[in-house]
Amino acid sequence: MENAGQIVAYATWSLPYELLFYAALPALAFSLLPTRKLRPALVSLALTLALLLYFRNFSLAVLECFLGGIAGAYAIRRPGFVRFARSDRGLLLALAALSATVAGFSGAYAPLPVLGLGLFFVVVAAGQDFRGVLTRQPVLWLGEISYGVYLLHGIVIWTVITANAPLRAVIGEEEPLYVLILAGAGVLVLAVASLVHLTVERPAILFGRRSRALRQAARTRRVPA
The missing domain is CATH 1.20.58 (Methane Monooxygenase Hydroxylase; Chain G, domain 1)
Structure with missing residues (x-):
C-alpha cells in the first residue's frame, strides 16, 4: 500500500536503532564491566556488524542520542551531581538547555541540539522535578x-x-x-x-x-x- 508508513506516522523509523542498541549491549558490557563473558560478546559483535551492513544508513546524529542515556545512567550514581541537578541551578541549566535547543535549531538531530536535549534529560533523570510539576x-x-x-x-x-x-x-x-x-x-x-x-x-x-x-x-x- 503506497505511503503505508503514514498510517503509523512513520514511527517505525527508530526500530533499526533499537535493534542495534540491544544487539550491541553484551559487547559494550564486555568492554566496560569487570565481569567479562566472551561468548555473548562475540555473538553481540556479530549481530551488530550484521545490522550495520544490512541497514547501512544509520545516522551518527541519531546514534549520538544514546550518549545522553548513557550519561544519565552514570550521572544519577554521583551524589554531587544529583544534588546539583535537584537544586535551582540545575533547574536553570535544564531550562536554558531546552530553550536554546528549541529556539536555536530547526531540528533535533545534530551535535549541538543533541547536546542541549541531553543536558536537559540528564538533569531530569537525576531528579529535577521543576518545583513538583513533573511529579x-x-x-x-x-x-x-x-x-x-x-x-x-x-x-x-x-x-x-x-x-x-x-x-x-x-x-x-x-x-x-x-x-x-x-x-x-x-x-x-x-x-x-x-x-x-x-x-x-x-x-x-x-x-x-x-x-x-x-x-x-x-x-x-x-x-x-
Missing part, C-alpha cells in the same frame, strides 16, 4: 503511556481524519474546525494509549518482574550455604 499524577501518567502515544497516535489520526473522507469534506478549509477535530483525536489517542498500557504493557511488565524474581529465587536455592 503530579497526570504528568506521571503521561510518562507511563508515552510510548503508546508515540506508536498509536498516527493510527488514530489516520483513521479519524486522513482516511475519513466525509469528515474531511465537512472540515474543508475551516482551520478552527480542523484544530477542534485534531484536539478530539488527541484525547482519543490518550484514551487508547491508556487502555493499551493497562491491558498490554503493564501486565507484561509485571510478568517480567515475576519471572525475574522466580529466576533469582531459583539461583539462591542452588547456592550452597
